[in-house]
Amino acid sequence: MDERAVSADALASFAVFAEHLNFTRAATELHISQPSLHVKIRKLSTTLGRPLYHRTGRRLLLTPDGEAVARFARAHDERLTQFLADFAGAPAHRPVVLAAGQGAYLYLLGDTIRTMLAEEPTRLRLINCDHRQMLATVRTGQAHLGVSVLDVLPDDLTAVELATFPQVLLLPDDHRLATRRTVRIRDLAGERLVVPPQHRPHRVLLEQALRTARADWTVAVEAEGWPLITHFVALGVGLAVVNGCVPPPAGLVARPVTDLPEVTYHAVHQPDALSDPRVAGLLNRISPTDRHPT
Structure with missing residues (x-):
């Protein structure tokens, strides 16, 4: 060719x-x-x-x-932009691009984003997407770094563990289960639950666990995203199982569900991405110092 x-x-x-x-x-x-x-x-x-x-x-x-x-x-486009800027003796304003979902932005990345934008507003560009779209943006180079909960780590990308949380039951502080320090899936028998739409990964795993525990339950309402799910629980519509990074608002408490697996947020990037100081700098800001790539 x-x-x-x-x-x-x-x-x-x-x-x-x-x-x-x-x-x-x-x-x-x-x-x-x-x-x-x-x-x-x-x-x-x-x-x-x-x-x-x-x-x-x-x-x-x-x-x-x-x-x-x-x-x-x-x-190629980034290299050309950098070359032309160097040739003209001007700085190249090339933002580092971060792709993540709603939960990561709300509960994990907010402080980092706020700090970076305060230092230099054009330094960071954000893409809001689900975990499948996040992987696609990193694989195609649309994003330099992606953050999400991943059930299976991609073998073509480098993954860095950021934070691990238990899955917790979100419920009113006067509910019968609120007096317990932890709960089990079978304790949800007979409850009305606020859940994500069908076929969402969290919904699928929760239904499997409830079925295994032979806990009968009903759908109170389907809702997209932790903030809306939390809002429905606060309204008294039903209980919800959420990631432990979701803070319970006033009037609600969170109790770890001991027989559900923990959820881990990972950052993913191309294997050679850290040769770019922009990407390395962003990863250093969001990752604990004692974590290593997997």
């Missing part, structure tokens, strides 16, 4: 497409027509001799080769 056949324009266009995984939105951002973007990506795929994306139902997903091309395209 002649490397001259791979144009910088095609790489830049593919990086935008990889971020949106939607031809219409990507073409709009690039200020070109959707057919033109199709042609660019098809030619790039043909030149490289590999499919770069595939369709699953109505969704477009990058192939592993597509992730690698998107990661290279973004790295």
